[in-house]
Amino acid sequence: MAKKFKVTIDPRDECISDMACVSLCPDVFEMSEEDGKTQIVEKYRVDGKIEEGLVPEDLEECIRSAAEACPVQIIHVEEVNE
Numbered sequence: 001m002a003k004k005f006k007v008t009i010d011p012r013d014e015c016i017s018d019m020a021c022v023s024l025c026p027d028v029f030e031m032s033e034e035d036g037k038t039q040i041v042e043k044y045r046v047d048g049k050i051e052e053g054l055v056p057e058d059l060e061e062c063i064r065s066a067a068e069a070c071p072v073q074i075i076h077v078e079e080v081n082e
Helices: 020-024 057-069
Strands: 003-009 029-031 038-040 049-056 075-081
Touching: 003 038, 003 057, 020 029, 020 057, 049 057, 057 075
Parallel strands: none
Antiparallel strands: 003 049, 003 075, 029 038, 038 049
16 A cells, blocks of 8 residues: 655645745645745645645655745645555
C-alpha cells in the first residue's frame, strides 16, 4: 500500500507570502493570484480545497522541508494510508 501525505495550510489567512514553501516544493505549493497567499496546486487538492492536499510519497521530503521552513508554521503534514 502506497503512503500518501495530507498537507494542510491552516490557518491559511495567516500566510505572510514569503514563498519559502513555493521555493522548496513548487510541485505542491503555488501562490494564489487572487489573494497572494500560498495554496495547494490543483493536481493534489482534496475536494477542490486550496488549503488541503493529498500528496504522493515521492514528494514527502519536499513537503516536510516546506513545512519546516514556513516562518508562520501553518503547513501541516500527516501520513495517511490509502
